Amino acid sequence: MHSKTIKQLSADLHRGSFSSVELTQCYLDRIDRNQKLNAFITVDPEVSLTQARAADELLKKSDGTLLTGIPLAHKDIFCTEGMLTTCGSKMLHNFIAPYSATLIENCQQAGMVCLGKTNMDEFAMGSSNETSYYGPVKNPWNEKMVPGGSSGGSAAAVSARLAPAGTGTDTGGSIRQPAALCGITGLKPTYGRVSRYGMVAFASSLDQAGTLTQTAEDAALLMNVIAGFDTKDSTSVDEPVPDYLHGLSNDLDGLRVGLPKQFFDDGLHSDVAKIVAEALKLFEKQGATLIDIDLPNSDLCVPCYYVIAPSEASSNLSRFDGVRYGHRSESYQDLVDMYMKTRAEGFGVEVKRRIMIGTYALSAGYYDAYYLKAQKLRRLITQDFDQAFEQVDVIMGPTTPTPAFELGAKTEDPIAMYLNDIYTISVNLSGLPGISIPAGFAQGLPVGLQIIGPYFTEGKLLNIAHRFQMETDWHKKIPRGFD
Numbered sequence: 001m002h003s004k005t006i007k008q009l010s011a012d013l014h015r016g017s018f019s020s021v022e023l024t025q026c027y028l029d030r031i032d033r034n035q036k037l038n039a040f041i042t043v044d045p046e047v048s049l050t051q052a053r054a055a056d057e058l059l060k061k062s063d064g065t066l067l068t069g070i071p072l073a074h075k076d077i078f079c080t081e082g083m084l085t086t087c088g089s090k091m092l093h094n095f096i097a098p099y100s101a102t103l104i105e106n107c108q109q110a111g112m113v114c115l116g117k118t119n120m121d122e123f124a125m126g127s128s129n130e131t132s133y134y135g136p137v138k139n140p141w142n143e144k145m146v147p148g149g150s151s152g153g154s155a156a157a158v159s160a161r162l163a164p165a166g167t168g169t170d171t172g173g174s175i176r177q178p179a180a181l182c183g184i185t186g187l188k189p190t191y192g193r194v195s196r197y198g199m200v201a202f203a204s205s206l207d208q209a210g211t212l213t214q215t216a217e218d219a220a221l222l223m224n225v226i227a228g229f230d231t232k233d234s235t236s237v238d239e240p241v242p243d244y245l246h247g248l249s250n251d252l253d254g255l256r257v258g259l260p261k262q263f264f265d266d267g268l269h270s271d272v273a274k275i276v277a278e279a280l281k282l283f284e285k286q287g288a289t290l291i292d293i294d295l296p297n298s299d300l301c302v303p304c305y306y307v308i309a310p311s312e313a314s315s316n317l318s319r320f321d322g323v324r325y326g327h328r329s330e331s332y333q334d335l336v337d338m339y340m341k342t343r344a345e346g347f348g349v350e351v352k353r354r355i356m357i358g359t360y361a362l363s364a365g366y367y368d369a370y371y372l373k374a375q376k377l378r379r380l381i382t383q384d385f386d387q388a389f390e391q392v393d394v395i396m397g398p399t400t401p402t403p404a405f406e407l408g409a410k411t412e413d414p415i416a417m418y419l420n421d422i423y424t425i426s427v428n429l430s431g432l433p434g435i436s437i438p439a440g441f442a443q444g445l446p447v448g449l450q451i452i453g454p455y456f457t458e459g460k461l462l463n464i465a466h467r468f469q470m471e472t473d474w475h476k477k478i479p480r481g482f483d
Helices: 006-015 021-035 044-060 102-109 152-157 176-182 214-227 268-287 296-319 337-348 349-361 370-387 412-419 425-430 456-471
Strands: 038-044 071-073 112-116 163-171 185-188 209-213 256-260 289-293 394-398 434-442 444-454
Touching: 006 021, 006 214, 021 044, 021 071, 021 112, 038 152, 044 112, 044 434, 071 102, 071 268, 102 112, 102 214, 112 152, 152 163, 152 209, 152 394, 163 214, 176 185, 176 444, 185 456, 209 214, 214 434, 214 456, 256 268, 268 289, 268 394, 268 434, 268 444, 268 456, 296 349, 296 370, 296 412, 296 425, 296 456, 349 370, 370 425, 394 456, 434 456, 444 456
Parallel strands: 071 112, 071 163, 256 289, 256 394
Antiparallel strands: 038 112, 163 209, 185 209, 185 434, 394 444, 434 444
């Protein structure tokens, strides 16, 4: 059962080949046997099996949806009523959410089963899933390697078939990057397409919820459930939601594919470049035309992002002070001392680093020089994409500059770590949709191809990804020992 896609599992459940309880137990057993990956923070079999039994009742009455009875894993950044929601931080190690995020509610209403909450970089700050208070997640393809972050727990779980699908968040590449390093499909929708209500904020103008699945078809199934306008989210966009399954198999004849020269520079690993080139040839065979384009301000995306994101994080994380909920220092002299000790104890090194950077950038005398300037550069980066999409339908390139790197290899060099997201950050700064799909292997490790589209073209991206997956089998590969 565990090797099947959501679509296949759905068909089996509706045929009665097995029950949701049996399917859920299968995945719970796999999670228990593979704790070495450290992919999950919280697993509650009783809750999961209760939801599965309720799904089975719906299926017996033929009242279920396509996703009724399908288990999935949620990144531990989405508030889930009655369950721990830690964001991978000591600061929230004891926080049980009193309500559920809209994304969680939408999945529950569709009859899906929650397998648990997955490990992540602390407050989604990281590119390798090594900053978690609960320890690093390991890549199923090579346990000495990182799975990518910050949604590394969900990515590793789907890659190792500990779950048929997972949810994630993408602030600078945190869905697409771990999807690429773990050999699965990761979709970051247009900013505002999926509700952020109940998703603990890192950088509010950049954060976006999305999916981690085996295939583009499975991503389409999930998007039909989680996408849509939400009155509880002020950043949600009131835009009609299409049926993402419709048009998946449309041909690609006449598709104009843009290739930014900045995505194929000297920083790109030669093996990754070769794999991406082979993938592009396949699109040409399907009728696409490759067009060289220029995104002249791409070199500004990393410094721009690492002013804006920490600034917003500094503001968002100020609520974690030990007064209302979460961690509180056990020993303090007065209120100020309690604040200082609580935050010193509760936050990890990377989170503290970004809070300090953001506070500095927003401080009097530096706001104009840093934060305001970064916002102006952000506009230029967005304009580059606007101009590019006048020439092409989509943009393609590598998701990451290299395959997965070793655990600990970049923890002492923050700049080297930040550069791992160099091809993904600009998409978040512009609010565009992007998807990473498995395109091959380099040195035994997965390589991802990134496809970027104009606003609200998730359907087109899924169509292109699905057509690629109809012609290849990279997405079917399962890490040794997990098949």
